């Protein structure tokens with residue numbers, strides 16, 4: 001065991017210490033895997049250097065996080081046996097705190113005198129929003145509308161027959177092992193429910209436009225394998241102002257064949273894990289230009305990559321800060 005090193009909890013770069021003999025352990029979650037598939041250099045910026053845009057999360061991501069916080073506390077309260085009406089109140093209060101920000105746990109750093117924030121939250125559980133105004137503007141969704149949507153969502157599903165079982169639960173399991181590597185896959189599930197057909201993972205997805213979710217998705221495949229199921233439900237929560245509740249609150253299953261899940265687990269996952277190890281050992285993470293323009297806008301690092309190599313560090317200092325160390329399953333989508 002002394003030869004083995006684990007990557008994930010701190011830096012991908014830590015694995016460069018690995019001796020050439022000995023099996024390499026690698027901890028992966030869907031964020032890192034998807035990032036490696038997209039752009040190695042982006043993976044280096046995000047998961048080795050922990051760079052976060054100073055301007056904060058985009059408005060659409062912040063609105064999604066508010067809804068996730070509502071759902072976490074709402075379903076968590078129901079699981080504890082709280083009455084539905086009161087669970088809605090707890091959920092909305094948590095969502096409001098997420099919007100305002102909790103002064104105790106935001107940017108909290110452990111010291112010998114104080115190990116945990118006095119509010120009882122985990123560090124940065126309630127960071128406050130920076131790109132979401134109270135009222136919606138032309139390109140931005142306002143937080144008041146998001147809170148109203150949460151309330152409307154809970155009322156729409158008031159006689160829900162799905163039984164929530166767990167919220168924000170972290171699961172991990174070794175999904176692959178050969179002579180070279182062992183891959184521990186970690187996933188945080190928004191929710192698991194007993195739907196009467198079985199127990200399934202449920203993923204909350206907020207959206208401004210109606211769109212189908214495609215199944216080529218590391219997060220969903222990983223969740224299915226960990227849950228020993230072939231279905232994941234997408235709990236769609238739409239922000240469309242003109243749609244009726246039944247049109248914007250939809251639960252769509254995504255289904256996989258056993259063969260597709262096996263292919264992902266036995267071929268796709270180890271291929272990209274080995275690529276990641278190679279980049280780390282070479283200490284070189286090449287750019288992948290296919291990923292610079294995305295459906296939600298440009299990659300945050302376009303300005304950095306467009307700078308001359310000697311100027312990139314300066315560009316990073318101007319626009320990014322070093323965030324908390326990556327911990328698998330820290331964050332939502």
Ligand SMILES: [Zn+2]
Pocket residue numbers: 102103104105106117119120121126
């Ligand atoms: Zn707090």
